[in-house]
Amino acid sequence: EAGVAQSPRYKIIEKRQSVAFWCNPISGHATLYWYQQILGQGPKLLIQFQNNGVVDDSQLPKDRFSAERLKGVDSTLKIQPAKLEDSAVYLCASSRPPSNTGELFFGEGSRLTVL
Amino acid sequence: KQEVTQIPAALSVPEGENLVLNCSFTDSAIYNLQWFRQDPGKGLTSLLLIQSSQREQTSGRLNASLDKSSGRSTLYIAASQPGDSATYLCAVKGGSYIPTFGRGTSLIVHP
Numbered sequence: 001e002a003g004v005a006q007s008p009r010y011k012i013i014e015k016r017q018s019v020a021f022w023c024n025p026i027s028g029h030a031t032l033y034w035y036q037q038i039l040g041q042g043p044k045l046l047i048q049f050q051n052n053g054v055v056d057d058s059q060l061p062k063d064r065f066s067a068e069r070l071k072g073v074d075s076t077l078k079i080q081p082a083k084l085e086d087s088a089v090y091l092c093a094s095s096r097p098p099s100n101t102g103e104l105f106f107g108e109g110s111r112l113t114v115l
Numbered sequence: 116k117q118e119v120t121q122i123p124a125a126l127s128v129p130e131g132e133n134l135v136l137n138c139s140f141t142d143s144a145i146y147n148l149q150w151f152r153q154d155p156g157k158g159l160t161s162l163l164l165i166q167s168s169q170r171e172q173t174s175g176r177l178n179a180s181l182d183k184s185s186g187r188s189t190l191y192i193a194a195s196q197p198g199d200s201a202t203y204l205c206a207v208k209g210g211s212y213i214p215t216f217g218r219g220t221s222l223i224v225h226p
Contacts, residue, residue: 048211101166101167
């Protein structure tokens with residue numbers, strides 16, 4: 001079974017520019033998560049989707065971050081405009097059903113550097 | 116709000132030692148707890164998943180236990196090897212099915 005796919009793996013941008021990350025979850029996984037991991041810290045949830053609906057986005061900085069999951073499959077996370085403190089690894093994960101007990105699987109992550 | 120703490124933050128041991136990594140959580144109403152390994156510059160690799168109804172899970176040299184009443188889980192690594200060097204993270208899935216992570220334990224096993 002193919003794993004969670006993410007792209008790009010690395011991105012370097014200037015502050016105030018925009019960037020987009022893409023994630024394709026494991027086939028059949030209804031739940032998709034985006035996490036932000038700053039160096040030396042544990043992952044922090046940004047947004048959780050169940051199919052194409054948002055379950056939780058309480059920690060998503062909505063003035064600059066947006067995410068969508070069209071058709072309940074792949075997802076895009078966008079940052080516009082980027083700030084220096086957005087430098088981090090953005091991890092996508094998916095979970096097999098049922099949502100409450102399903103195991104989490106992660107992609108390799110997208111490392112963002114904001115200069 | 117669920118809070119997850121991992122102790123120790125860092126650990127350096129000689130090869131061959133048996134290790135215990137700790138994960139504690141504040142809200143015992145959980146669905147499951149999952150242990151991950153993260154190598155530098157990589158994503159998270161799942162090691163063990165313990166459902167709330169289970170007390171432990173084993174895979175090779177790894178054994179994870181869960182005590183919901185005390186809000187604790189331990190990851191036991193037997194006969195450590197240099198290839199075990201990585202950061203180990205635990206994630207607790209509770210209300211709203213949201214997995215909450217600790218900051219991890221950075222492990223170095225030297226030959």
